[in-house]
Every structure is written in structure tokens, then in C-alpha cells.
Amino acid sequence: MTGKTVSFLSLAATAALAATFALASGAAAQTAPASGEDILVLYYSDSGNTKAVAEYIHSRVGGDIAQIVADPPYPQDRTQKTELAKTEQSEHASHGFSASVQDLSKYRTIIIGYPIWWGDMPMPVYGFLEANDFSGKTVAPFCTSGGSGLGETVTKLQSSLSGAKVLDGLGVRAADAANSGEAALKWLGDSGIAVRDAG
Numbered sequence: 264m265t266g267k268t269v270s271f272l273s274l275a276a277t278a279a280l281a282a283t284f285a286l287a288s289g290a291a292a293q294t295a296p297a298s299g300e301d302i303l304v305l306y307y308s309d310s311g312n313t314k315a316v317a318e319y320i321h322s323r324v325g326g327d328i329a330q331i332v333a334d335p336p337y338p339q340d341r342t343q344k345t346e347l348a349k350t351e352q353s354e355h356a357s358h359g360f361s362a363s364v365q366d367l368s369k370y371r372t373i374i375i376g377y378p379i380w381w382g383d384m385p386m387p388v389y390g391f392l393e394a395n396d397f398s399g400k401t402v403a404p405f406c407t408s409g410g411s412g413l414g415e416t417v418t419k420l421q422s423s424l425s426g427a428k429v430l431d432g433l434g435v436r437a438a439d440a441a442n443s444g445e446a447a448l449k450w451l452g453d454s455g456i457a458v459r460d461a462g
């Protein structure tokens with residue numbers, strides 16, 4: 264494992280230990296009416312950073328929230344996990360998944376969040392994308408990462424999701440995951456997604 268790998272993994276571990284997702288202070292809600300009914304916040308999260316951001320976004324846009332889970336789970340051992348993930352990414356080998364949403368037909372906007380693994384999306388996310396019909400939907404992607412950011416993932420999403428409109432993405436550093444509310448609200452506003460007052 265490279266020094267860079269160790270450093271982003273330790274950043275990740277630090278951020279994952281953050282117990283709560285703190286609301287950014289002073290972030291103003293947009294005044295447009297919430298239109299949450301047809302929004303799905305969908306995420307994959309291994310160590311909790313992406314989950315924290317997804318749950319915050321869901322609290323502000325409404326609609327439904329669902330999780331993609333690796334099935335079988337990745338090894339708990341960090342070295343084994345990162346090596347397996349690396350092999351899968353390089354071979355674009357599928358990894359099984361389950362998801363807490365089966366039918367996307369009622370959603371017009373899907374906000375999808377994922378951690379960056381080796382510069383890319385984890386393979387269970389690709390599995391979900393390939394198994395579902397996103398045509399006609401607007402897809403707003405966000406990631407958490409140790410620092411490398413969205414990379415080519417937005418372009419890859421657009422190629423994977425024929426017929427969908429993929430918007431510009433939001434990249435959140437793992438170390439900032441618990442405190443990214445203000446950036447998330449700005450991104451949602453720029454994406455034309457209405458947010459409601461914090462309640």
C-alpha cells in the first residue's frame with residue numbers, strides 16, 4: 264500500500280469516527296417549495312462518510328432515501344478490502360449488491376452518493392446502475408473521498424446511464440463529511456433541486 268493510500272485511509276477513519284453530522288451554520292435555505300416526493304437520495308457507504316452526507320441531503324430535500332449494500336460484504340480487514348477493491352476496479356469485475364429500493368419509476372430526480380475507491384465508484388454502485396433503468400431521470404452525483412475528488416466519475420455515470428441527464432457533481436473530503444452542509448446546500452441550489460427549511 265502506498266503512503267498516499269495510508270494517508271487517505273487514515274483521513275477516512277478519522278472522519279468516520281465523527282459521531283454526528285453537524286449542520287453548517289448560516290446556510291440559507293432556498294425559498295422554492297420542496298418537491299421531495301419524486302426525489303430519491305441513493306447512496307453506497309462503507310465507513311459512514313457518504314451516509315452522513317446523504318442523510319443530511321435527504322433531511323433538506325425530502326423524498327426517499329435508499330442504500331446500496333455490498334453483498335457479500337467486503338472484508339473487514341482494511342488491507343484485504345482495499346486490495347480486493349483495487350482488483351475489482353482494474354478488471355471492472357462485478358461485486359454483488361442489494362439495495363433498499365427496487366423500483367425507480369416514481370422518481371424523477373436521483374441524488375446518488377458514493378465514496379471514491381481507487382479514483383472510481385465502488386463496483387456495487389456500478390452493479391446497481393447497470394441493473395436499473397435511469398432513462399428520463401435527472402441524476403445529481405456526489406462523492407466523499409480522501410481528497411482525490413470526483414475524478415472521472417461524473418463522465419462515467421453519464422456513459423453508464425443512457426437517457427439520463429447527469430448534473431455536475433459535488434465532491435466532499437472525508438475529513439469534511441460531518442461538516443459539509445453549506446457546500447451541499449449550495450450544490451443543491453446550483454442543481455435546481457429545491458431544499459426546505461431545516462426542521
Ligand SMILES: Cc1cc2nc3c(=O)[nH]c(=O)nc-3n(C[C@H](O)[C@H](O)[C@H](O)COP(=O)(O)O)c2cc1C
Nearest residue numbers: 275308309310311312313378381382408409410411
Ligand atoms: C478501497 C478504498 C479505496 C479508496 N480510494 C480512494 C481514492 O482513490 N482517492 C481518495 O481520495 N480516497 C480514497 N479512499 C477513501 C474514501 O474515498 C473515503 O474515505 C470516503 O469518504 C469513504 O466513504 P464512506 O465512509 O462512505 O465509505 C478509498 C477508500 C477505500 C476503502
